[in-house]
Amino acid sequence: MEDIDRKIVALLMRDGRMSYTDLGKSTGLSTSAVHQRVRRLEERGVIRGYAVVVDHEAVGLPLTAFISIKPIDPSQPDDSPDRLSGIPEIEACYSVAGDESYILKVRVGRPADLEDLLARIRSSANVTTRTTIVLSTPYENRPMTA
Amino acid sequence: MEDIDRKIVALLMRDGRMSYTDLGKSTGLSTSAVHQRVRRLEERGVIRGYAVVVDHEAVGLPLTAFISIKPIDPSQPDDSPDRLSGIPEIEACYSVAGDESYILKVRVGRPADLEDLLARIRSSANVTTRTTIVLSTPYENRPMTA
DNA sequence: ATCTTCCTGTCGATGTCCTCCACGGGTGCA
DNA sequence: TGCACCCGTGGAGGACATCGACAGGAAGAT
Structure with missing residues (x-):
């Protein structure tokens, strides 16, 4: 896997809702290029999905x-x-x-x-x-x- | 926590990038109402953030x-x-x-x-x-x- | 009972972002 | 040289997030 893909994944681990525009700014790529890369990562199964991070105490499972x-x-x-x-x-x-x-x-x-x-x-x-x-x-x- | 908040959280655990429009359709609320609820959940700390789900083998950590x-x-x-x-x-x-x-x-x-x-x-x-x-x-x- | 306040919903307007398409520049190879 | 392929850029449209104004219902005080 390329270095830039690694960076995209790392950014999305910190904020899974980051916009492609911002991902582009952080990686020095255009919005479309980032979009394509993320789509490829999803297709290859590197990115399995997106999930919310929950406070388990707050949802009643402490x-x-x-x-x-x-x-x-x-x-x-x-x-x-x-x-x-x-x-x-x-x-x-x-x-x-x-x-x-x-x-x-x-x-x-x-x-x-x-x-x-x-x-x-x-x-x-x-x-x-x-x-x-x-x-x-x-x-x-x-x-x-x- | 209310039942509808619980449902929103459960939906976002499955797909953290689900749009507020779709969340509204799935919960029977308007887009704005869902938006407000999610914002409140974030403020209260119930929702800690959003993250991508990664295949660790694919990123070189098998x-x-x-x-x-x-x-x-x-x-x-x-x-x-x-x-x-x-x-x-x-x-x-x-x-x-x-x-x-x-x-x-x-x-x-x-x-x-x-x-x-x-x-x-x-x-x-x-x-x-x-x-x-x-x-x-x-x-x-x-x-x-x- | 009435008023006030708070909470939580709907609706509509605006700006941002996603998404797709056409196009261009490298690179490998016959 | 010419072709194919990969991966990038840029622009246009439509969907979506985001915000403000407003309405209705519940709880509490007078």
Whole structure:
């Protein structure tokens, strides 16, 4: 990927609503040229989409946790991501190396909701869980540097 | 927060570049009304900003890992987030309950870069590290449901 | 009950920006 | 040289954001 594309992506990570006009000014290109480049980045899948960045406390989901899961019966086929994809509290699912097989990032409103969520996860995926509560988030989703 | 604000936020999590006109159609409000609500959400800090969603493999950072850190000397003041904030590979930093004090999410290009990054983290923050390599990411940053 | 105030909506006007099209200058190659 | 391709510029139109003026409803004070 070219240097100028990298710069465009970095700018859009900081402000995903930046206008093509301003992107052009920041990169030394014309509006149309930037537009074309962004379109190409979207087509190639480099840019997957645009999203709003939300304060989770403000939307009523102040409690974040990481849940590591391990299958109870390792001989069974492992389709945990599919089984869990219907649970909306799960924001992310990572397949990881190590003792456990997946790490889930979840957001709920209260501790009681977490308890309920854990029960659903265990029964849906037939796994044991290990939960790490997030106390605070110094930073998250930081943009790439140019 | 009201129900209609929740809906607006959910829509913007799916498409952060959705026009106010379309937001209005989807919520049954006029363009201006939606515009005002979004502005209020931004002022209140519910909407923190807008960002592009990037394919990390495509931008040359295919290797993701979680690094749990623990201070070597627990009697020292714990300012790890500040000490580490200058390291661009660190995408997120969570303060967590449990044996370790922070979990970092990092992205690098190659295993060798991870080795180098770990050395920088250990020396910058005076901590021990435990690294969990991400093999694949079934999903990530999923939008809230309505 | 009436008035005031605040909140939140609609409507309309204006300026900006997105979007598309035609065109031009490099570069690689037969 | 001539051709094809890529990637840039510039301009025109239409859509969209943005702002101001105004209306209606809820809550509180007199």
